Amino acid sequence: MTKFTKDHEYVTVDGTVGxxxxxxxxxxxxxxxxxxxxxxxxxxxxxxxxxxxxxAASEIYAPVSGTVTAVNDALSGDPGLINSSPEVDGWIFKLALDDASELDGLMDADAYAKLTA
Amino acid sequence: MADQAAEDLKNVVLNDKHVALGGRMVPFSGYSLPVQYPTGIIAEHKWTREHAGLFDVSHMGPSFLVLDARSGDGEADHTAVADIVEPLISGDIRGLKPGQIRYTLLLNDEGGTHDDLMIARPPGEGWGGALYIVVNAGTKEADFQRIAAAALGKGTLNRSDHGALLALQGPEAAAVLDAVVPAAAELGFMQYGSFDWRDTKLVISRSGYTGEDGFEILVDPEHAAALWDTLLADARVKPIGLGARDSLRLEAGLPLYGHDLDETISPVEAGLNFAISKRRREAADFPGAQRILAELGGALKRVRVGLFVEGAPAREGAAILDEHGAEIGTVTSGGFAPSLNRAIAIGFVPPDHAAPGTRLQVLVRGRAQPAEVVTTPFVPHRYVRKASK
Structure with a gap:
């Protein structure tokens, strides 16, 4: 299940962040x-x-602790992928999670939807 | 720019139009204004370069300075009203031809810049003894006070910032306006006039802040919405927000007051020598003349340059380094240039680092990135110097 931060990052259960x-x-x-x-x-x-x-420039924070296992190099040539497909082609990096229980402290989709309503 | 509480912000006359179009309203110089519409800054920027963009710049400060007692002799009255403002600025206003607009600078006694502004002489005989003056939004209260004080006992400054000021910019702007106000499309670059439209008059100048051909149109509040709708009804026109206005002017190498020009920066440092008119140089009769004339003679510590930046955009405040890493200057405007698909910046460096081709660096998030001095404008201006008939 995908989780969300108050800074508007998402992290999927396999550690993909965008x-x-x-x-x-x-x-x-x-x-x-x-x-x-x-x-x-x-x-x-x-x-x-x-x-x-x-x-403007905006920082992206690690939603959970971990080691970067992959980055989306396609963004170097086409950063607009984040606009056109933030949750699929516009992913930013993947993490091997140190502690999956950190996910429990993040928002689920319903809670995040309320935050941005 | 510091955020302002929403309740302190003024709405422009066309606020409801921007909201209905999906404009993202942000605080700017005390007004709530659209930074972009749903299509986004890059699409708006490119549309303006290719077609025609419609901007609401009603936050700016249009005004008319009028002699209290006109003699009826147009030339004498023009000289009299010019003499009110010339002691404050660097430009030759006496020498304006009827209908001519001049870009000029309001200077402090140290040769720094209070503001950059447009001053125009009315076209017709009947308006001798008046000037059309447009100042920047962020400085307009102070500018208006200065001009009104200089005019005391001789003339009156009438603010006209209660209506709407629209900018129609881009290669198709003239064709669009020709269908609405045919006579105005015959203006030459940096000329203005007053034109009948429906049951009102529009003050239209052929000028702008994008590097493209275009017009700026002052309309009274009662007719603003109808004019906005009429221009937008043309398929060649789209509404453009302040975000693209900034990226367009940056590509055009045009300074933004409060960033590339301020109370410490002189016109010579800013590369605006053309705005120090010949007659005024010879008379040395403008504020800060001692410093400015010395700088024109070569005594310059810093000059404005354009930079191609490799990698991430270098924003305002980023340090400029020489090729060895020594800090030599500061970026005053920087960002992404949609027409060039790369990062560009304006900044100030010592004159010995200002030649086009000079390799420099900019510091972004603690890392030095390569940069190169280039000539401005970054994107060539496409002004229409003579009216095409």
Missing amino acids: ITPYAQEQLGDIVFVELPKVGQKLKQGDEAAVVESVK
């Missing part, structure tokens, strides 16, 4: 993405990536 459709809508056209490095160890809440819209 930003929500609501977040991409708020940011507007994404023009640049700074990706983490594969192998990088992140604690929950660490700055993991940066997405830049025409207007």
Whole structure:
């Protein structure tokens, strides 16, 4: 089950991290993405990536602790994938979770929908 | 820009139009204005470069300075009203031809810049002794006070910022306007006039802030919605928000007051020598003349440059480094250029690092990224110098 942070990141049960459709809508056209490095160890809440819209830069935080196992290199050539497909083609990085119980502290889809209503 | 409580914000006359179009309203210079519509900044930017974009810039400060006692001699009255504003600015206003607009600078005594603005001489004989003056939103209260104080006992400054000021910009702007106000489409670049439309008059100038051909149209509040709807009814026109206005002006290399121009930055540092008119240089009779004339003679510590930035956009405040890593300047405007599909920036560096082709670096999130000085505008201007008939 996909979980959500108050900073509008999502993390799937297999550790795929991206930003929500609501977040991409708020940011507007994404023009640049700074990706983490594969192998990088992140604690929950660490700055993991940066997405830049025409207007501003926004940090993406690690929703849970873990080690980066993959990054979406397609975003380097086409950062707009985050706008067009935030939950599928526009994923940002994948984590091998240190502690799956951290997911329990995040919002489920209903709670997140209420936050952004 | 600091966030402002929503209740402090002023609404523009066309607020309901922006909301109905899905505009994302944000605080800007004390007004609630659309930063973008649902299509987004990049699509809006490109539409303006290819077709015609309609911008609501009603936050700005249009005004008319009028002599209290006109002699009826058009030339003498023009000289008299020009003499009210010339002591505040760098431009030759006496020398304006009827209908001509001049970009000029309101200067402080140290040669820094209070504001950049447009001053125009009315076209017809009947309006001798008046000037049409448009100042920036963020500075308009102070600007209006300065001009009104200079006019005391000689003239009156009438604010006209209660209506709507619309900008129609892009290569198809003239064809669009030709169908609405045919006579206005015959204006030359940096000319303005007053034109009948329905039962009102529009003050239309051929000018803008995008690098494209286009017009800025002042309309009274009662007719603003009808004019907005009429222009948008043309399929060549889409509404454009402030986000694309900023990316368009950045590509056009046009300074934004409060960022690329401020109380410390002189017109020479900002590369605006053209705005210091020849007659005024020879007379050395403008505020800060000592510093500005010395800078024109070559005594410059910093100059405005354009930068191509590799990688992430370098935003306002980013440090500019030389190729060895020493900090030499600061980015004052920076972002993504939709027409070029790359990051660009405007900043200030010492003159010995300002030649096009100079390799520099910018510091983004603690990392140095390559940058190169390039000539501005980044995207060539496409102004229409003479009216096409």
